[in-house]
Amino acid sequence: MLNPLTIKEYAYSLGFDIARITTADSFPIAEQVIKERIAQGLMEGLPWFTAQRSEVSCHPDVLLPDAQSIITLALFYLTQQPDEINDGTPRGRISRYAWGDDYHESIKPRLQQFAAWLREYARGEIPGELETRLFVDTGRMVDRAVAQRAGLGWNGKNTNILTKGWGSWVFLAEIVTNLPLPADKPVKTNCGSCEICLHACPTQALPAPYVLDNTRCISFLTIELRGSIPLELRPLMGNLIFGCDICQEVCPVNIVAERRLELRQDVNVGGEREVRFEPRLEFRPRATVGSSPELIPLLSLTEEQFRERFRRSPIRRAKRRGLLRNVCVALGNIGDPLAVPALIGALQDHEPLVRGHAAWALGRIGGEEARQALQEALQKEEDGEVCKEIQYALDGLKSRTR
Ligand code: B12
Incomplete structure (x- = not known):
């Protein structure tokens, strides 16, 4: 079997911050949860997010027959908050993931390069061609369920994947492949008794731990909703004009990550390797977008x-x-x-x-x-x-x- 550490090292050399591996077995719990949430109306407003979709997204072998492993990757995107501008003009707020370049565009070429390298590295290891399927957000794949099972992080009560070192300020991506690789184990960490995020949500979109009501989430209302914003929710949205980070900003794990970034403190990830804590250029607020535009x-x-x-x-x-x-x-x-x-x-x-x-x-x-x-x-x-x-x-x- 190939050395998984070499594969992870290559991921780090491409700029990914965490790399883990899990099997390509299906995700029966995620499928069940997704179907329940849809039946309860909690995913309403996302017409493409159907029960049928979960029959593909929770079964890697439907996406790639003979799938054996999934390499799951995280890319840290937190950058420093620019100084608040108090010039008397009304300003909006944009969620952090959208301050800079579109992460899909920044991650896709890295995944393609990774797949090309893997093909060379694994040459002769399996009969036939090495196959890969690449995912970042928009594909039919359950990014968080993969990350959880591979031990990349744990399920936060605000439903985001929290990682050691970077908190939930990470984008997730995956490579499904027919290459057999040894799987990592899930982490044992959890949110304990903390429920700060549930109480902080201004629209009460987190009715219970690990449950998000899409129809009330400001992220959905400002990004995905195509029509009118429900009248009763408008006054609760403050000055958020694209996405929302409130349930992430109040999270103590994330606050530690922000502090580290401020201090440029290096991180030792699970005793595995020391990482320089540097904000990524491409996610810094761009002049044309900014974090709080007029x-x-x-x-x-x-x-x-x-x-x-x-x-x-x-x-x-x-x-x-x-x-x-x-x-x-x-x-x-x-x-x-x-x-x-x-x-x-x-x-x-x-x-x-x-x-x-x-x-x-x-x-x-x-x-x-x-x-x-x-x-x-x-x-x-x-x-x-x-x-x-x-x-x-x-x-x-x-x-x-x-
Ligand atoms: C649809 C979607 C949305 C929708 C709906 C969110 C939702 N309910 O899932 C909307 C538009 C609202 C949205 C918002 C955001 N999103 Co979004 N979104 C997705 C997408 C495409 C699918 C998510 C999905 O499958 N949801 C279905 C529900 C049922 O899954 P879930 O909430 O994750 O539930 C899991 C856990 O809660 C767990 N679980 C359930 N019950 C229990 C009980 C216990 C005890 C435990 C331990 C676990 C557990 O099992 C479930 C299944 O795995 C993914 C990309 C992808 N392809 O996966 C990105 C993704 C989840 N989004 C992402 C981001 C960054 C965001 C925002 C932060 C953007 C923003 N700043 O505005 C917000 C966060 C809002 C929030 N608190 O979740 C990232 C999350 C990264 C991370 N660290 O987790 C993803 C992974 C995209 C990516 N590739 O980076 N998103």
């Missing part, structure tokens, strides 16, 4: 400017209309009258989704200028859903002035 200018982005500004950024996924919808909600929550003219402008946006959420924000901020603009918009508006939003905003304003 909100008002975002409202006037054209489709083309959106594409240009968020090129290579995960934010592209929300599309212009999703991002502007989120910006409206954040501006409504911040409540700064400075945003009123831009929101009045957004009442004319070509996207009904943006017009509707701009109306909501104006209703929250209030004032005579906002009220008049809403009334005028109601006269001209042709979209039924937007009319409802405007009416709701006007009713709210009326009840506040009574």
Whole structure:
């Protein structure tokens, strides 16, 4: 059998921070949990996340007949939080994974290089060709279940995989292969009695340990949801405009990782190797994206400017209309009258989704200028859903002035 340490060393040389190996056996518990969550409506809003999908994603041999092993990899993405800017303009918050380049684009070439190397390294070890299937997030694979079984980390109560040294600030990826390799064991660590994350979630999206209600998760609402954000959740979203890190930021394991990064303290991972704790360049906040962008200018982005500004950024996924919808909600929550003219402008946006959420924000901020603009918009508006939003905003304003 080949030396698994050589394989792991190669993973580290490609920039992965943790590499572990598990068998290609199926993941029956993950499959059962996924099917239960779907049946309970907890995965609603993700139409592609079906029970049938789990019959593939939890069975590596469906993805690669004769699959023997899975190499599971983690890449640390935490970078230093830039200084807070207090310039008096309303600002939004972007989750850390989206401050820099899109991780899919950064990880895929590393996986391809890894697979090419493995093919050479394993030459002659198995009859026939070495086969690999590469996964990072979007593929039909259960990234966290693989990582847990391979001992890369443990299941946190906020459902994220926590690792020794880096906490949950890691992206996960896998290589499924027909190469037999010795498997690592799961770690014994767990969250103990800590439940800080469950109580910190502003939308109560973590109703119980290890259970996430997708329909309430701010990450889902700001990234994946294509339509309107439910009215009752909007006031709870603060100024988050893309993703959410709250359940990760409050986690004591993650706080230690952040501290290490600040101090540039090296990490000894499971007594295995010493690692330099350096933030990765590609995940540092880019000038065009940043971690807390000014909100008002975002409202006037054209489709083309959106594409240009968020090129290579995960934010592209929300599309212009999703991002502007989120910006409206954040501006409504911040409540700064400075945003009123831009929101009045957004009442004319070509996207009904943006017009509707701009109306909501104006209703929250209030004032005579906002009220008049809403009334005028109601006269001209042709979209039924937007009319409802405007009416709701006007009713709210009326009840506040009574
Ligand atoms: C769908 C999805 C989402 C959805 C839905 C989340 C969800 N409910 O899973 C949304 C859009 C909300 C989302 C949000 C985020 N996501 Co996401 N997402 C995924 C995706 C594509 C599938 C996840 C999945 O299978 N969910 C199904 C549910 C049932 O699985 P689960 O919650 O992990 O449940 C497991 C455990 O809880 C455990 N379990 C269940 N009960 C019990 C009980 C006990 C006692 C124990 C010990 C364990 C246990 O078993 C379950 C099955 O393995 C994966 C990529 C992939 N292909 O796997 C990325 C992935 C999970 N996401 C990731 C990230 C980074 C995020 C965000 C942090 C992004 C952000 N900053 O906004 C948030 C985190 C939100 C949160 N607290 O989970 C990373 C997580 C990395 C990590 N360290 O864990 C992944 C792995 C992508 C990647 N390749 O890096 N995500």
